[in-house]
Amino acid sequence: EPFEFIKLSKTGEKQNVGLIQLNRPKALNALNNALITDIANALDKLESDKSVGAIVITGNEKAFAAGADIKEMANKTFSQCITEGFIENWTRVANTKKPVIAAVNGYALGGGCELAMMCDIIYAGETARFGQPEILIGVIPGSGGTQRLIKSVGKSKAMEIVLTGNQINAQEAEKMGLVSKVFPVDKLLDESVKLAEKIAANSQIANALAKESVNVALESTLQEGLRFERRMFHALFATKDQKEGMAAFVEKRKPNFTHE
Numbered sequence: 001e002p003f004e005f006i007k008l009s010k011t012g013e014k015q016n017v018g019l020i021q022l023n024r025p026k027a028l029n030a031l032n033n034a035l036i037t038d039i040a041n042a043l044d045k046l047e048s049d050k051s052v053g054a055i056v057i058t059g060n061e062k063a064f065a066a067g068a069d070i071k072e073m074a075n076k077t078f079s080q081c082i083t084e085g086f087i088e089n090w091t092r093v094a095n096t097k098k099p100v101i102a103a104v105n106g107y108a109l110g111g112g113c114e115l116a117m118m119c120d121i122i123y124a125g126e127t128a129r130f131g132q133p134e135i136l137i138g139v140i141p142g143s144g145g146t147q148r149l150i151k152s153v154g155k156s157k158a159m160e161i162v163l164t165g166n167q168i169n170a171q172e173a174e175k176m177g178l179v180s181k182v183f184p185v186d187k188l189l190d191e192s193v194k195l196a197e198k199i200a201a202n203s204q205i206a207n208a209l210a211k212e213s214v215n216v217a218l219e220s221t222l223q224e225g226l227r228f229e230r231r232m233f234h235a236l237f238a239t240k241d242q243k244e245g246m247a248a249f250v251e252k253r254k255p256n257f258t259h260e
């Protein structure tokens, strides 16, 4: 097993869902550099595996992840942060082309909440707790907590979460749009895998361009975004999957996408 702090497997009826389970339970899955490297390497594997159509990242019932590893970073200096490129490797998660679902039970705090927000969809268990407590230890979020959060919950709620460090529960998180659905703790992973299977049944090319287009909306004007979307839509007419998907509709059968 090449991984120290995660478990990597394939799941779903067709074994087309990649499952990354954070596995550092004694530290509530605190995200040290080795764990982030494990995630990045697992994502490299899953992205190059043509049989994988979607990815689920999860933790355990107590914690998705309680943040970046405070013990590992406590004595870092500014110059070390710069020369090491501290937390730059976290972007691997946000840069994944295949759809990624975060299945969050328990704590998703600090870097744990940021990791969840780098995923495309967040499903939560009833006991999930989200928060950005960095302010309470003298720093601020460093991997999207001041940027991605405001885009999903708006300014006043984002400011309150970032400036107080208060945790919010799963129901509140759903109400404010941070998570899309809440499930009983023991159903969360099954439901997340089901969602991933549904997405994995699509053309992988269409999934990738759909994801890219939605993400463009977060950083462009409406006109730029609409133009990008239209061009991506046009581009899909160069794929076999578009011909297959539309032919299948006309012939009243299920499409057989080959991801070409």
Ligand code: HXC
Binding pocket: 026, 027, 028, 030, 031, 066, 067, 068, 069, 070, 071, 072, 087, 090, 107, 109, 110, 111, 112, 114, 133, 134, 137, 140, 141, 142, 143
């Ligand atoms: C290192 C951590 C940790 C963390 C928990 N542990 N969170 N170690 N970094 N972020 C360790 C504890 O030290 C302890 O180890 C073990 O996990 C169990 O934690 P407890 O505190 O004993 O559990 P509990 O009393 O249930 O409290 C749970 C908790 C608390 C409320 C989640 O652990 C907590 O407040 N954790 C820190 C949350 C936080 O501040 N996160 C933001 C980090 S900053 P021992 O060895 O004592 O058993 C951050 C910056 C991101 O994320 C920047 C960009 C990446």
